[in-house]
Amino acid sequence: MKSTTVFLITTAILLLSSPEAKAQTTKSPPPSLAPAPAPTPDHVNLTHLLTVAGSFHTFLGYLESTKVIDTFQEQANNSKDGITIFAPTDKAFSSLKQPSLSNLTQDQLKSLCLFHALSRYYSLADFKNLSQSSPVSTYAGGQYTLNFTDLSGDVHVNSGWTNTKISSSVLSTDPVAVYQVDHVLLPEAIFGTDIPPMPAPAPSPVADTPPAADTPSGVNVTTNSSPSSSEQDPNSSAQLISLGIWSHLFVAVSSVMIMMSG
Ligand SMILES: *[C@@H]1O[C@H](CO)[C@@H](O)[C@H](O)[C@H]1NC(C)=O
Ligand SMILES: *[C@@H]1O[C@H](CO)[C@@H](O)[C@H](O)[C@H]1NC(C)=O
Ligand SMILES: *[C@@H]1O[C@H](CO)[C@@H](O)[C@H](O)[C@H]1NC(C)=O
Ligand SMILES: *[C@@H]1O[C@H](CO)[C@@H](O)[C@H](O)[C@H]1NC(C)=O
Ligand SMILES: *[C@@H]1O[C@H](CO)[C@@H](O)[C@H](O)[C@H]1NC(C)=O
Numbered sequence: 001m002k003s004t005t006v007f008l009i010t011t012a013i014l015l016l017s018s019p020e021a022k023a024q025t026t027k028s029p030p031p032s033l034a035p036a037p038a039p040t041p042d043h044v045n046l047t048h049l050l051t052v053a054g055s056f057h058t059f060l061g062y063l064e065s066t067k068v069i070d071t072f073q074e075q076a077n078n079s080k081d082g083i084t085i086f087a088p089t090d091k092a093f094s095s096l097k098q099p100s101l102s103n104l105t106q107d108q109l110k111s112l113c114l115f116h117a118l119s120r121y122y123s124l125a126d127f128k129n130l131s132q133s134s135p136v137s138t139y140a141g142g143q144y145t146l147n148f149t150d151l152s153g154d155v156h157v158n159s160g161w162t163n164t165k166i167s168s169s170v171l172s173t174d175p176v177a178v179y180q181v182d183h184v185l186l187p188e189a190i191f192g193t194d195i196p197p198m199p200a201p202a203p204s205p206v207a208d209t210p211p212a213a214d215t216p217s218g219v220n221v222t223t224n225s226s227p228s229s230s231e232q233d234p235n236s237s238a239q240l241i242s243l244g245i246w247s248h249l250f251v252a253v254s255s256v257m258i259m260m261s262g
C-alpha cells in the first residue's frame, strides 16, 4: 500500500519533470487537471511600473501624450529582442532650463521619447560590450544615437547635449530593462550640434535623490564577473518570477493529489 503511494508520487514527479517521459509513458494521461489557475500576466505593465517605481511621472506623461508608451509596451510584449528604457526622473525634467522642451513639436517630442529607449534588452553587464559599438542607434532611429561608456561598472550615457550615467536599475529582467537617469537625454538630431559649452549646471544643493537600493554604482563589475544579469534583479522582478513559480507549483500539487486519489 505504502509502496504504491510512493510509486504514484514518483511517477507524478517524473511525469511533471520530463516531458519526454510523459510522451512515452503507457499509463493513461492524468485526468483533466483542476481548473487552470488564472493565467499569470507574463508582461511587465510599463505604465504601472513607471507609476509605482519612482518619480517618473513627467516622463510617463510625455510617453502617454505621444503614445510612445504603446510602442514600448508592444515591444516589451511581443518582441524577442525586448527593450531597454532610460527613464529620467521628475527632477531631471524640472531642472532642465535650456534648451526648453516647451516649444518642441509633437513629432519632436515623440522622437525625444523614443530616443530614451533601445530596441533590445541590455543588462547592466551588457553595456561594457555595447560601449565598444558607440554610437548606438536608439528607438528613434537614424541620427538619434547615444554613446555609452562603462567606467568600472558605472554606465555613462552621452548624447552630446547630455552626459549622465545610469543611476539606478528600476527593473532588469529579460526582456525589459528600465534604468533611471538623472538628466533628460537631449538628441543632437533635435537640438543641433551647436552645443553651448557646459552651461555649468548650478551645483545643485547636494543631490537628495533617493538612494535606490539597486544603484549600480556600488556594484563591482569586474571583467570576469558572471555574465548573468539576473543577479542584480530588483525586488519587483523577483516577485513577478515567484508568481510564475507559484502557479507551476499549484499545478504540480494538484496533479499529485489527483493521482493519489485516482
Ligand atoms: C497597466 O497599469 C495601468 C496603471 O496601473 C492600468 O491603468 C492599466 O489598465 C494596466 N494595463 C494592463 C494591460 O493591465
Ligand atoms: C501587453 O500584454 C498585456 C497582457 O499581458 C495586454 O493586456 C496588453 O494589452 C498588451 N499591450 C500591448 C500594447 O500589446
Ligand atoms: C559584443 O557585441 C558584439 C557585437 O557588437 C557581439 O557580436 C558579441 O556577441 C557581443 N559579446 C558579448 C559577450 O555580448
Ligand atoms: C560617439 O562616439 C563616436 C565614435 O566613437 C564619436 O565619433 C562621437 O563624437 C561620439 N558622440 C558623442 C556625442 O560623444
Ligand atoms: C572593487 O572595485 C575597486 C575599484 O574599482 C577595486 O579596487 C576592488 O578590488 C574591487 N573589489 C572587488 C572585490 O572586485
Ligand SMILES: *[C@@H]1O[C@H](CO)[C@@H](O)[C@H](O)[C@H]1NC(C)=O
Pocket (backbone or CB within 6 Å): 213, 235, 236
Ligand atoms: C523590496 O521592496 C519593498 C517594497 O516594495 C521594500 O520594502 C523592500 O525593502 C525591498 N527589498 C529589497 C531587498 O530591496
